[in-house]
Amino acid sequence: MTDYILRGTAADNQVRFFAATTKNLVETAREIHNTSPVATAALGRLLTAGAMMGSMSKSDTDLTTLQIKCSGPIEGLIVTADGNANVKGYVTNPNVILPANSKGKLDVAKALDLGVLSVIKDIGLKEPYVGQTHLVSGEIAEDLTYYFATSEQVPSSVALGVLMERDNTVKQAGGFIIQLMPYAEETLIASLEERLKAFSSITSLFEEGMTPETMMEQLFQGFHMQIMDQIPTAFRCDCSRERVTRAVMSVGRKEIQSMIDEHKPIEVNCHFCGKHYLFDTEELQNMLS
Numbered sequence: 182m183t184d185y186i187l188r189g190t191a192a193d194n195q196v197r198f199f200a201a202t203t204k205n206l207v208e209t210a211r212e213i214h215n216t217s218p219v220a221t222a223a224l225g226r227l228l229t230a231g232a233m234m235g236s237m238s239k240s241d242t243d244l245t246t247l248q249i250k251c252s253g254p255i256e257g258l259i260v261t262a263d264g265n266a267n268v269k270g271y272v273t274n275p276n277v278i279l280p281a282n283s284k285g286k287l288d289v290a291k292a293l294d295l296g297v298l299s300v301i302k303d304i305g306l307k308e309p310y311v312g313q314t315h316l317v318s319g320e321i322a323e324d325l326t327y328y329f330a331t332s333e334q335v336p337s338s339v340a341l342g343v344l345m346e347r348d349n350t351v352k353q354a355g356g357f358i359i360q361l362m363p364y365a366e367e368t369l370i371a372s373l374e375e376r377l378k379a380f381s382s383i384t385s386l387f388e389e390g391m392t393p394e395t396m397m398e399q400l401f402q403g404f405h406m407q408i409m410d411q412i413p414t415a416f417r418c419d420c421s422r423e424r425v426t427r428a429v430m431s432v433g434r435k436e437i438q439s440m441i442d443e444h445k446p447i448e449v450n451c452h453f454c455g456k457h458y459l460f461d462t463e464e465l466q467n468m469l470s
Contacts, residue, residue: 186199187411
């Protein structure tokens, strides 16, 4: 099944929601970065959130970046998504191995520990918007719920999940973001709070055969749910030789001349997708001229 994101509303537009299934894009990230199970779970959650937040953009060219810097052994994560829900990301330390937590689950919270979550939105203005919050749990979903409430003043509920196979490939992945509009009625808010408390984990619902559609239908039963659209989402890196060439040129003439003087080709690697770009001395000389 192709990964996708649902966008819709409920209760006469008092609520908007985004719900995603992302197994394939998380597995692609795992293959590219050869991540350990707990690193796959952490990166997969952030990639899923990034894809959904990218789909909130008003323009295809808008970029949303989620960055976590933390004291835990994973050290940090970064994810970038465009307005078409194409997403890419990587983990600073992809080889983290930790025992399961008290619930027998992958211990993402311990892998991250204390830290800061930054959300950077580049919407074509002179300066990007940057919002920051401290990690409140390290579970990522709760941290983003807190971010929406404090930095964007939008009451939200975020759920994210990644389930691994015994061979450490990705079995299930997905999530949802539910946001209340300013005019949401108190009775609706109370009802949704009770339903969300009773809601099972995202991955267990996927294991039961549910889809983003049936999850949202269950959550908003009786509240006139309306699906606006369904958009594909994928792990996609937009690096290219041309862009990497511009990056090399940006280091300045002195540095490029130093590379030429060493008479060795240089290799530039993309952190997001792992591609290697090799430049020989002739190409470096052409950059100077």
